[in-house]
Amino acid sequence: MASVRDLLALGADLPTESPARDAEVLLCHCLQRDRTWLYTWPEKPVDAANEQRFRALLARRRQGEPVAHLTGQRDFWTLSLAVTPDTLIPRPDTETLVSWALELPLQEQARVLDLGTGSGAIALALASERAGWQVTATDASAAALAVAQRNIAHCCPGRVRTLQGSWFAPLAGERFDLIVSNPPYIEAADAHLASGDVRFEPRSALVAGASGLDDLQAIISGAPAHLAPGAYLLLEHGYRQGEAVRNLLTQAGFEAVATRRDLGGNERVSGGRCGAD
Structure with missing residues (x-):
């Protein structure tokens, strides 16, 4: 099972101005947690459903969709x-x-x-x-x-x-x-x-x-x-x-x-x- 750190690393090569920040926002959205939580618990395993959801959002971000549209806020x-x-x-x-x-x-x-x-x-x-x-x-x-x-x-x-x-x-x-x-x-x-x-x-x-x-x-x-x-x-x-x-x-x-x-x-x-x- 992938950890928080593993999933954040998947966004490192996003073709955007702020790939790391985009990945953080999308993972926070999937997990309903804040950024502080991500870095307090980087080894926490992420369940399969949220991992799949996060990967899907990353794929859409790679196609250029705005983070605000992906999260709705x-x-x-x-x-x-x-x-x-x-x-x-x-x-x-x-x-x-x-x-x-x-x-x-x-x-x-x-x-x-x-x-x-x-x-x-x-x-x-x-x-x-x-x-x-x-x-x-x-x-x-x-x-x-x-x-x-x-x-x-x-x-x-x-x-x-x-x-x-x-x-x-x-x-x-x-x-x-x-x-x-x-x-x-x-x-x-x-x-x-x-x-x-x-x-x-x-x-x-x-x-x-x-x-x-x-x-x-x-x-x-x-x-x-x-x-x-x-x-x-x-x-x-x-x-x-x-x-x-x-x-x-x-x-x-x-x-x-x-x-x-x-x-x-x-x-x-x-x-x-x-x-x-």
């Missing part, structure tokens, strides 16, 4: 979220947006909107940190919204309102103190679409026209009609799009336009404040 902020092929996989760089939003001088019962919520990661991170905020999450995809609703029920039941529709379509007449979004921003011809985890994520949540700016521009142009005076708009974007997004925000009349860098030092989130009436 991904940690984001302080939350463990359900993830499916119907949504983007939440990434650590998006926490840059969450951190910035939590620093803003908003009222205790601020109205907050997350456009294109996907798994609900941003909306739920904010709701989990600010009990008084009235958070709304929208998505054009019914399948993605179903994943978000599942995560809301698990993480913050009754705390986040969900609406289906493209960008501001389901929000006629509504205004918010903060709008956040991680919209599609990859160029249609970007070679990265053919490699890594993005091959398994919904293209509609990734690609935004030839320049990658189509959805960012749509949100920026539509946001003023849905922002209260002095409210904020924060947008995640590609690492080479900071200047373009700042220009779009300035042209749309936003003030105090700025950009924050992600964990890798790349420009990742830009935003500004809506002018007072």
Whole structure:
């Protein structure tokens, strides 16, 4: 019977950026144990059923399937979220947006909107940190919204309102103190679409026209009609799009336009404040 150490060694040659970590996560998932347990009990024998399950997951990972899809979950902020092929996989760089939003001088019962919520990661991170905020999450995809609703029920039941529709379509007449979004921003011809985890994520949540700016521009142009005076708009974007997004925000009349860098030092989130009436 194979031991924990034996099975971890099977993942050493995974053709991924972090083979050892991938193997750890998959074995933890199979055994319903944490990483500390794996290294505390490396000689523990693993029963045949779990060994077979682990080997099957390793084989799928070798074919490129994302770890988050294999386990059905991904940690984001302080939350463990359900993830499916119907949504983007939440990434650590998006926490840059969450951190910035939590620093803003908003009222205790601020109205907050997350456009294109996907798994609900941003909306739920904010709701989990600010009990008084009235958070709304929208998505054009019914399948993605179903994943978000599942995560809301698990993480913050009754705390986040969900609406289906493209960008501001389901929000006629509504205004918010903060709008956040991680919209599609990859160029249609970007070679990265053919490699890594993005091959398994919904293209509609990734690609935004030839320049990658189509959805960012749509949100920026539509946001003023849905922002209260002095409210904020924060947008995640590609690492080479900071200047373009700042220009779009300035042209749309936003003030105090700025950009924050992600964990890798790349420009990742830009935003500004809506002018007072």
